Amino acid sequence: MVDLIQILVESYNNPWVYMLLAFGYAVLVAVALPIPIEIALLKPLVEQNWGFLTEVSIAIAAGKTVGAWLIFVFGLNVEGSVRKWSGRWRVAAWVVTKAQKFVGKTGYTGLYLLLSIPLMSDTIPIYVYSLFNKEGQSLEQNMFLIANFLAALNRVAILGAAFFAGKNLFNL
DSSP states (O other), rough: HHHHHHHHHHHTTSHHHHHHHHHHHHHHHTTTOOOOOGGGHHHHHHHHHHHHHHHHHHHHHHHHHHHHHHHHHHHHHHHHHHHHTTTTTTTHHHHHHHHHHHHEEEEEEEHHHHTTTOOSSHHHHHHHHHHTSSGGSSSSSHHHHHHHHHHHHHHHHHHHHHHHHHHHTTOO
């Protein structure tokens, strides 16, 4: 993990490599790494390289969307087994029922808002919204992916605004 971050930081002066690595890192963050993606945004933020930050943001949003697509497909294939398995235990069945209701009730807006929170792990919300998508009926794939992409961009915008406000507030 530390090696991946080091490689990312060292590639900063080669924009295409940095964006490709940020893309790959975003896929991994969505699929398996329970850490925030903001690590890939620190250097452009600190250097106030707003144009490059915009490009990296698009690469990250695309990577997170690809990762979300992989999880969405996985969720569709595994959800039936999860429901069948959970039927064996009352507590597990209760958790699955509540999770399905939560996903159905909050839908794309809930997913978008959760994924827009800076420094939050993306892995858990993406899995929850994919695995408890009640037979693919609560969330449609394309809208699920659009919500992921737009939330990634929104998250960067919030982070950038907070950084800019903090910098001006403390005269850094």
